[in-house]
Amino acid sequence: MDERLLNDDDVTLYGLFVEAFTRLKPLVHHDLGVPDTWFEVLLRLGRTPEHRLRMTDLAEAVSFSSGGFTRLADRMEKAGLIRRDPDPADRRAALAVLTEEGGEALDRAMAVHVAHLRTRVTGPLSADDRRDLERILRVLRDAAG
Template identity: 75%
Template sequence: MSFSSGGFTRLADRTAKEGLIRRDPDPDDRQAALAVLTEKRGEALDRAMTTHVAYLRSHVTEALPAEDRRRLERILRTLWDATE
């Protein structure tokens, strides 16, 4: 995914307005800001992941044998837990 600087600014503006990020001053660059994820972001991410997992279960994992499906679910759960 690529953004122009203006496109990224608009995206940051929208996500900040929705309360998903906050902008903090960059201590190393007075012209820059740091985008910091908020707790609300976690709630939105959980909802999105629930929807995404349901889609994967119904469209992707059905094609896998049961043992492969269990193995994939264990791997994905490990990856998910590592991000929290």
């Protein structure tokens, strides 16, 4: 084994990033009232103008295959949180639309989520740390395409 590579600073930095995310995700998604994957969909729709997205775009945004996302959307639609409307710009496509019930579920989840974020993620950071972290995360996101 190559000890230099095993102890490389970049490997350590990435490992810390993964460990922090892995530990934080269940803490900030605790007690949201909906499953994690549903929360991600509701959040994307809630933050989008008119609270609607093409199904394929939404599936990509939440890192789901189209088939997996279709099954997820079926369950969310059955629960009354989203509905599917035809896309007026492309009759072959459908839009996922946040329902009133979905908006209410998102509001309840967001109140809990923001409290968890302020306790677990942003609370331990100084204002400068927060600005630096945001800048760094945007650079990493954009570099990854």
